[in-house]
Amino acid sequence: xxxxxxxxxxxxxxxxxxxxxxxxxxxxxxxxxxxxxxxxxxxxxxxxxxxxxxxxxxxxxxxxxxxxxxxxxxxxxxxxxxxxxxxxxxxxxxxxxxxxxxxxxxxxxxxxxxxxxxxxxxxxxxxxxxxxxxxxxxxxxxxxxxxxxxxxxxxxxxxxxxxxxxxxxxxxxxxx
Numbered sequence: 214x215x216x217x218x219x220x221x222x223x224x225x226x227x228x229x230x231x232x233x234x235x236x237x238x239x240x241x242x243x244x245x246x247x248x249x250x251x252x253x254x255x256x257x258x259x260x261x262x263x264x265x266x267x268x269x270x271x272x273x274x275x276x277x278x279x280x281x282x283x284x285x286x287x288x289x290x291x292x293x294x295x296x297x298x299x300x301x302x303x304x305x306x307x308x309x310x311x312x313x314x315x316x317x318x319x320x321x322x323x324x325x326x327x328x329x330x331x332x333x334x335x336x337x338x339x340x341x342x343x344x345x346x347x348x349x350x351x352x353x354x355x356x357x358x359x360x361x362x363x364x365x366x367x368x369x370x371x372x373x374x375x376x377x378x379x380x381x382x383x384x385x386x387x388x389x
Contacts, residue, residue: 235265235362238370239312242267243275247282253351254308255281257358265362276315279361283309283325286350304346305329306353310361312368318380320368328356 242262246255258281262269272278285307306328312321330349368376 235262235267235365236367236369236373237266238373239277239365239368240268241270241275241277243270243272243278245272245278245280247280250281250284250308251354254284254306254354254357257354258361261358261362277320278313278315279365280311280313281308281361283307288346301331301333302346303329303331304349304353306350306357308357308361310364312365314377318377320373320376321364324364326357326360326364328353328360 244255244259244262246252246258258279259269287305289303289305290301307325309323309325310321311319311323313319330353332345332349
């Protein structure tokens with residue numbers, strides 16, 4: 214019975230959650246994080262790529278570069294109590310990404326990704342809420358990392374070849 218179930222699930226395209234499919238044509242790939250990018254976010258992206266069996270290298274050793282920049286994070290009160298104090302906060306993180314070849318041809322233009330989460334705030338339990346906020350920040354880093362990986366999925370070998378040819382063609386037209 215278990216064998217039949219696994220064959221049926223495999224045949225329908227079912228895949229366990231975890232590392233999303235990353236095209237093998239983006240190898241070797243470097244992750245370039247500017248100083249404003251939190252180390253935890255950069256690490257989450259690298260881990261997701263490695264789970265997807267992508268060869269992650271330093272920028273000078275890679276054929277493709279995933280650049281992360283423009284990180285922003287904010288925390289806003291989203292609900293107020295009758296005493297005019299915050300009852301809920303919304304954490305929001307935003308990062309910009311793009312993908313270039315090692316010779317600076319753009320494969321994916323700058324794309325802005327967002328993740329947010331709301332949590333209840335209890336001013337009688339400040340330390341626990343601070344820990345909860347830190348955990349939520351890490352969860353948001355993981356969500357952004359997953360969004361980044363999913364954005365890479367369309368960059369198959371054939372699509373990369375097509376984009377590279379188009380970029381070269383555009384460069385030739387610009388130099389005329």
